[in-house]
Amino acid sequence: MTEPTSDDLARHSQKMAKKKAARDKIMATKSDQKGLVIVHTGKGKGKSSAAFGMIFRCIAHDMHCAVVQFIKGGMSTGERDLILSRFADLCDFHTMGEGFTWETQDKARDIEMAQAAWEKAKDLIRDPANKMVLLDEINIAMRYDYIDVTEVVEFLATEKPPMTHVVLTGRNAKEPLIDLADLVTEMELIKHPFRDGIKAQIGVEY
Known part of the structure; x- marks a missing residue:
């Protein structure tokens, strides 16, 4: 690696000063705050993981929050176990699903549980004490x-409190939800160890 010359360093400083001035000008126009509708979708890994990262940020700031899991069954996961054992006073956690559809093999029961989870989710979103509500796998x-x-x-557009953040995860998010959302991230799958015969592992998937 070639050491930068004094001229290189001076040019870099000037370039960064211009960038900072432009950035400061943009930031000066950004003063509004609002409760966001956030969607994590796509075939890649990390949708729920990223959402739980925001939940833990809320917890770190002593902001009350809530989680409703729509599909995942009652299996032990790191996020669920940590929240229930250490942060139950700051985060309401409700695992309402009974597993993926190929595991339950009971469509009527799946619909019943999903509807119950949605009713719970609406109650939690309506509660102004909750600053963020994660609806995990609701897209499925x-x-x-x-x-x-x-x-x-319609509910998110008309009944969500103005400063409440709602995060919705899962593959195949539908267009009406994407159109409504303030922030949408699509996780792209490039490689996954499952294709090489490696199953889900503690600390990575759950």
């Missing part, structure tokens, strides 16, 4: 029409 429930996406979008 909407994909299979266990929950009507039109109802979800």
Whole structure:
């Protein structure tokens, strides 16, 4: 690696000063705050992991929050166990699903559980004490029409408190939800160890 010359360093400083001035000008126009509708979707890993990262940020700031899991069953996960054992006073955690559809093999029961989870979610979102509510894997429930996406979008548009953040995760997010959302991230799959015969592992997937 070639050591930078004094001229290189001076040019770099000037370039960064211009960038900072431009950035400061942009930031001066950003003064509004609002409760966001945030969607994590796509085939890649990390949708729920990123959402739980925001939940733990809320916990770190002593902000009350809540989680409703729509699909995942009652299996032990690191996030769930940590929240229930250490932070139950700051985060309400509700695992309402009984597993993926190929595991339950009971569509009527899946619909019943998804509907119950949605009713719980609405109660938690309406509660102004909750600064963030994570609806984990709700996109899957909407994909299979266990929950009507039109109802979800209408509720978020009309009943969500103005400063409450709602995070919705899962593959195949439907277009009406994407249109409503303030922030949408699609996780792209490039490589996954499952394709090489490696199963889900503690600390990585759960």
